Amino acid sequence: MTELPKIFDPAEIESRWYAHWESNGLFRPERPDATPFTIVNPPPNVTGSLHIGHALDNTLQDIVIRYERLRGKDALWVVGTDHAGIATQMVVERQLNAKQQKRTDFTRDEFVAKVWEWKAESGGTITSQLRRLGCSMDWANERFTMDEGFSKAVVKTFVELHKRDLLYRDKRLVNWDPHFRSAISDLEVETVETKGGFWRFRYPLADGVTLADGSDHIVVATTRPETMLADMAIAVHPDDERYNAVIGKEILQPITGRRFKIVADEHADPALGTGAVKITPGHDFNDFDVGKRAGFKAGDMLNMFDADANVVQTADGLIPDRFLGLHRFKRDGVDGAREAVVAEMKALGLLVPHVTKDKEGEPVEADFEPRTIQTPFGDRSNVVIEPWLTDQWYVDAEKLAVAPMQAVRDGAIEIVPKTWEKTFFNWMENIQPWCVSRQLWWGHQIPAWFDEDGNSYVAESEAEAQALAGNKVLTRDPDVLDTWFSSALWPFGTLGWPEQSDKLSRHYPNDLLISGFDILFFWDARMAMQGMEFMGEAPWKKLYLHGLVRAADGQKMSKSKGNVVDPLGLIDKFGADALRFFMAAMESQGRDVKMDEKRVEGYRNFATKLWNAARFLQSNGVTASTSHEAPAAALPVNRWIIAETVATVQAIDTAMTELRFDAAANAIYHFVWDQFCDWYIELTKGAMDDETRAVAGWAFDQILVMLHPFMPFITEELWHLTGARPNELIVAQWPQALAAVDSEAQAEIDWLIRLVSAMRTARTELNVPPGAKLPVIVRDASEETHRRLDRQGVALARLGRVESLTFGEPPAGGAAQIVVDEATFILPLVGVIDIAAEKTRLAKALAAAEKERDSLGGRLSNPSFVEKAKPEAVAKAREDHAEKAAEAERLKAALERLG
Structure with a gap:
């Protein structure tokens, strides 16, 4: 046995033991006959570094896996990283830019080779940081969503979904990032409050039609004037009496002269703006739905922007040449389509100015009404996301969602906490088609080929696609798959699927998934969909959803607020x-x-x-x-x-x-x-x-x-x-709760602890000198208390600083009285402390504590304080009130002890 050092040094211990565990294979001991227990980690981005959310998520997983390993199970914690399409491509492109190079200077294969080089050199940052946290993962079988075996699973899934009519190509709106020139997922969109405006424009009614008030136009309010060049309708609420007479009539797009109809749709809010809304289905998600309800086919919807968000000609060819090539917004001091459209409407006399009053009460006109707009931004590009009409690959998520919902209803998947079930069902029951294609070079290239007529052939290899196409010349789809598509296969793709093996049958389904609630839809639900479709049963028996790690004041952590906590710094x-x-x-x-x-x-x-x-x-x-x-x-x-x-x-x-x-x-x-x-x-x-x-x-x-x-x-x-x-502790045996519980001994020692604690509290509150030993007189003690005092007298004398222990009545004078169960323990204090002075001190302290308690209570009973003050200020007041109330109770009890 080695003598323990006086000082506990975590850093030296942690590095040494982790290396020992990993090098000796102790994270995955051989236990072929043991009950399996399996979890998979949410694969962090290969570009990532450990943040406080990872620290929470992985700590909880490691606690579970170490616990089950100690219980003797064949505990497998699958580890790996996600290839993170956009994030990784962005990192490598930045490196190229630093050398005055860009991606398009290389062929696709050359660029992808550079990404693999980066991955080999720098892609292990987060895995080394997970080791610092102590994560006992199966590193010997670490997976990567782009490794050969996993890629085979991804291709197999795409082809099978297509064969089963669960994956198709369609023209729909997507979140388009003009910086990356790619569709992105909802999770990669951040909504930010920005300064914008409401512009009001007059749209002329066609064919001499007028409103009930005689107007020959409708005033339309919009926050995006630049998209009006692709308008296809004006929507009004079916119950809005101002517009009832013109529903179904035609109206003119003021600049292009396009004729289109006024449609009735509940999307138009009579109380918002003018109650009339321009419908641009190619550039707004709500408008897309209105357009479909109005009978527009997606292929006929107008798209007025290219992949860089510059104005291009629409299918009807009506956009004037002077607008073509303009960026949607002002950029580098050059006016964009927004400024050009507003200027032209103003020149045509069709802009309705926003009128306010100055300090003197005189009217002041402005082109628009200032508004705070909820604007979508790409979380990595930091540019405004454009709803963009384009051809993409979609998974029929509505059909795939049926089995997971039933699994939750049947208890095959238990969601913990159960309160998240409602959110799960709400999302799954209203699920939209899942766009799985991305316009990137890094990722799983979509296994589809097109002939010259645009027909697609989906197959696991080019040879198979060519066999389907006959002698037609084929070109492979350049797009790659959304990273959520591949990570949805994590519970079984990491176990070797589509190949069948003992490992797969032994460890699927997994026992537990631990994840943040924020990826319940993007990852958890999609794993449930793919797992049930391809494996026939839920990917895990239990889904545990944890919350976020917030700053001390409850705010969400963000770099802009400067309140991000680095877990490595804490380590x-x-x-x-x-x-x-x-x-x-x-x-x-x-x-x-x-x-x-x-x-x-x-x-x-x-x-x-x-x-x-x-x-x-x-x-x-x-x-x-x-x-x-x-x-x-x-x-x-x-x-x-x-x-x-x-x-x-x-x-x-x-x-x-x-x-x-x-x-x-x-x-x-x-x-x-x-x-x-x-x-x-x-x-x-x-x-x-x-x-x-x-x-x-x-x-x-x-x-x-x-x-x-x-x-x-x-x-x-x-x-x-x-x-x-x-052996090492990591593979030791978990304690068995089998020893007979001695309730009599428990009760006796609990009694002793309560008695000593009460004595110590009384001595502290009454300012008894720490070194003073006091006689103790016991009154009204039962036979059991007598026996306990006989057995525990030595311990009581030492821990309670008791000079002598007698039974009977106390002498006259001040004394502290302590009641434990039926007995009263009396500590005479005459000559030990100045009793009169102590009473005065306690009374003064009690009055001060009560005054502060009551003052805080008054503030908390004031509705204006509770409703208007910051939540943290109210919480602090409640904390202080509880503290002062408890202090007052302690002082009151101490005063009463002195009689």
Whole structure:
């Protein structure tokens, strides 16, 4: 047994133990006959680095996998990274730009080769950071969504979905990123409040038609004047009496002269703007739906922008040449289509100015009414996303969603917390076709070929496509697949599918998926769709959704706010164990985690307390236990700690079954800090006989095993420093909650703890000098209390600083009285403290605490404060009020003790 160093150094321990575990294959011990337990990690982007959300997500997964490994299961945690199409292509293009090169300077194959080079050199950043967090993943079988085997699964899936009429090509609106010249997913769109406006334009009614008020035009309000060149209708609400007479009549596009109809649609809000809305189905998602309801086919909808968001001629050829080539917005000081359209409408006298009044009350005209607009931006390009009508590949998500919804209803998939079921069903029941094609070079190239007439041939290889096409010349689709398409195969593609194997049949379905709620639709639901379609059963039995990690004040973390917390910085400062324990203790189902560095520091202190407890035990001859079962014990204190150990094992097992990470963490925390370190060690000081050494060694071993999933590094280190072991802690045996619980011993030691705690509290509150020993007089004690005092008298005298213990009536004069169960314990204080002065001090302190309590209570009962103050200010006031109320109660009790 090696003597423990005085100082606990997390950094040195963590690097050493992680390397040992990984190099010895301890994350994946050979257990072919054991019950399998499988989880897959949400594959982080290969371009990524560890952020605080990853730290939470992966800590929870590691706690589960270490727990199941300790329980003897064949625990597999599948690890890998996502090729992250747009993000990775952007990184490599930036590197090229730094050398005055661009992607198009190379062939597609040359560029893809450069991406692979980047991946080999820099693509392992996040995986090394996951190791720093302590993630015990199956690194020996690490997967990548672009590796050969996984790519085979992706191609197979695409072709099979097409064969089953679940994947097709269609012309629809997509989120188009003009910077990347590609469609992007909803998850890659950030909605940002920007300064915009409402422009009002007069659209002339055709053929001499007028409104009921005699007007020969309709005023249309719009936030996007530039798209009016592709207008195809004007919509009004069917119940809007202002426009009833002209529904179905024709109106003129003011600049192009295009004739189109006024349609009735509930999308038009009579209370918004003028109640009349221009419909541009090729450039607005709502307008696209209105256009379909009005009978427009997608192929007939007008698109007035190219891939760079520059104006191009529409199918009807009516856009004047002076607009062609203009960018949609003003750029580099050059007016765009928006400015040109507004200027022309103004010159035609068809712009209705927005009129306000200046300080003197005089009318002031402006071209538009200022408005705050919810504007979609690409999260990586930071350019405004353009709804764009284009041909893309789509998956029939509506049909694929049926089986997962039924699985949740039947209980084949259990969603935890259950409250997320409603959100799941709401999204799945209203699911739209899933656009899976992207206009990039990096990714899985779509296995489809086109002939010169535009017909497509979907096949797993070019030879198979050519066989389908006959002698026609084919060109492969240049697009790649959305990364969510490939990651949707993660639960079975990582296990070797489409090849059949023992590994696949043994570990599919997975047992659990842990994920942030923010990817419930983009990843979780899509895995459920693909898993049930291709494997015939749900990909996992249970889906656990955790919240976000927020800043201490509850705000969402963002670089712009400057409140982002770097988990690696916290690991450097406090150690990975402390950060992991914080994440577990704060993870309460259904709630976001508020970042609190002080609490991380507190768990670092917890690790130090454990370390010091080990040093104390070692100095008293306590070594590693030789038995998995609890030793025989006669002393109540030893029978008590055995019972408390068993109760803690049971509490953790229950919490882990229910995925209550906070409950599991708090159970082991309070057992270690309160029962073992604060009381058991105190109660056994100076009384370390052979029985106590055996029990202490056993209990401490159980602590190390129970704490290991949460704090793997310090527990493994102490496991080896406290005695000779047959194997590492990571593959040790989880405690069995089988020892007989001695309720009598539990009750006796709990009684002693309550009595000592009450004595210490009274002494502190009454300013009794710490070194003073006091006589204690006991009154109204039962026979059981007499027996307990006989057995625990020595411990009580030492821990409670008791000079003598007698039974009967107290002497005259001031004394503190403590009631524990039926008995009253009296501590005479005459000559120990100035009783009159102490009463005065306590009364003064009580009055101050009550005054502050009542002042805070008044603020909280004021509706204007609660409703108007910042939420954090109200929360702080409630906290302070509770603190002052508790303080007042303590002072009142102390004053009453003095009589």
